[in-house]
Amino acid sequence: MDMNMNASNSPRKHGVRRLLAAATAVVLAALGTVPAAAASRPASGHDTPSATAGRHEARGTLLAVTPVAHLGRAGVTAFLTEAGMNADTVRHGIRAYRLTYATITPQGRPTTATGLLVLPEGGARRLDLVSDTHGTMAHRDYAPSVGEDFGRYSPFLHASAGRAVAAPDYLGLGKGPGRHPYMDTASAVSASLDMLRASRTAALRLDRPLTGDVYASGFSQGGQVAMALGKALQGGADRHFRLRALAPVSGPYDIEHAESPALFDGRVNDTSGIFYMTYFLTAQNRLHPLWKDPSEAFREPYAGLVDGLFDGDHYEEDIIGALPANLKELLTDDYYRRLQHPTGALLAAFRAQDGTCAWKPAIPVRLYTSAGDTDVPIANTRSCAADLANRGVRVPVVDQGDVSHNETYLTSGPQIVRWFDGLAARR
Structure with missing residues (x-):
């Protein structure tokens, strides 16, 4: 569910990071702010909003706009090409901004969040909007508004x-x-959804107002989010936005019947499987407890370690290095069996995330996937297509063939841009 899980397939490029960091320094220097020199990893520090930030603002209220990148057309082309992506859809340079905005916690309490707004240089003054939701990330500084590489491939691709x-x-x-x-x-x-609202305000202030038309896409974890967001937008979640098309890539749409069973039959590789499931279990346990004590689920010495590994300040490679080789070595015998035959709170946690394809889209939809994906097997996308078909909507499933999880997006992204281009031209 992540663009950076397997080192052998990782699209991170140190040269690309240096290129983007240098371009970012140029635009920020012009604004009177020069960032620290780029390191081999993103900076470990992060903003600490005040305790009252976002407390009284309506959801989606824009709290801050921070310029973070500026690349010309040639710079975007080089950035995407070095990532291994076809850059023939690049028509513009880009300017990118980190937005801070008001939103809510899972419990419905006020909080703040950040995101990346990317605008093309040139083109129409009024712009359609792409909602682009990213894959699994454990370290907070790899997120699109902060990280300088893989989290920005898709936003820069669409904006350009x-x-x-x-x-x-x-x-x-x-x-x-x-x-x-x-x-x-x-x-x-x-x-x-609140990021869309904040983007609407920011774009207007930047003299690039939005048309209200939204094209939704996302990869891996973000593919599942894109499906659910599409359902919300079609259902009228915000009257300012009109969903025009939906193109998720390799989403874990069916944890109960597709993703979880694949952990035990070889369709998901051990490294990705142990990372995803440990992340999922520890996060879900904080939302609706799955155990009274972590030793019920995890063997020692991992029972006392796993929750701390996913605190937002550990890098994926460090987390993987601290875990055993596979789930059987990580979990107690009882919880290993329970994961294969979930009941109770665990089953409820699965089902709370499933069902994102159980609706009837009134707009064009394409599902992208690959038969070679050993992170989010193709069975997830087939399940999603079946859910849609059961509601009378048959959608194309684009199988990229025998390629890895990350390569699935690198191949699909430019195809999605061209599809969105064609749909927009026919409006």
């Missing part, structure tokens, strides 16, 4: 084609307070 892009960091990532409620669909949707 001539649309505004709203890429939420989600709760607890980027500069937002607290811990990330991983795979909590409801709060991911509320944070994404």
Whole structure:
């Protein structure tokens, strides 16, 4: 569910990071702010909003706009090309801004979140908007509004084609307070919807007003979020936005019947499987307790370690290095069996995230996936397509073939841009 899980497939490029950091320094220097020199990892520090930030503001209220990047057309082309992505849809340079905005916690209390707004340089003054929701990230500084590489590939790709892009960091990532409620669909949707609202305000202030038309996409965890956000927008969640198309990539749409069973039959590789499931269990336990003591689920010495690993300040490679080789070595015998045959609170946690495809879209939908994906197997997308078909909507499933999870997005992204271009031209 993540663009950076497997080192062998990782699209991170140190040269690209240096290129983007240098370009960012140029635009910020012009504004009187020069960032520290780029390191091999994102800076570990993060903003700490005041205790009252967002407390009295309506959801989606824009609290701050911070310029974070500026690339010309050639710079965007180089950035995407070095990532391994087809850059033939690049028509514009981009300017990117970190937005801080008011939203709510999973419990409905006021909080703040951040996200990345990317605007094309040139093109139409009034812009359609792409909602772009990212895949699994454990370290807060890899989120789109802060990280300088993989979290920005998709936003820069879409913006350089001539649309505004709203890429939420989600709760607890980027500069937002607290811990990330991983795979909590409801709060991911509320944070994404409020990011659209904040983007509407910011774009107007930046003299690039939005048309109100939204094209939704997302990868991995973000593919599942995109489906749920699409349902909310079609249902009238905000009268200012009209959903025009939906193109998620490799989302874990069916944890109960597709993703979780694949952990035990080889369809999900052990490294990704142990990372995702440990992240999921520890995050879900904070939302609706799955155990009274972590030793009920995790073997020693991991019982006392796992929750702290996902505090937003540990890098993925460090987390993986602290975990055993597979789930069987991590979990107690009882919980290993329970994961294969979930009941009670665990089953409820699965089902609270599933069902994002159980609606009837009134707009064009394409589902992107690959048969070679060993992070989010193709069975998830087939399940989603079946849910839609059961409601009378048959959608194309674009199978990219025998490629990895990350390569699925690198291949699908430009195809989605071209599809959105065609739909917009026919309006």
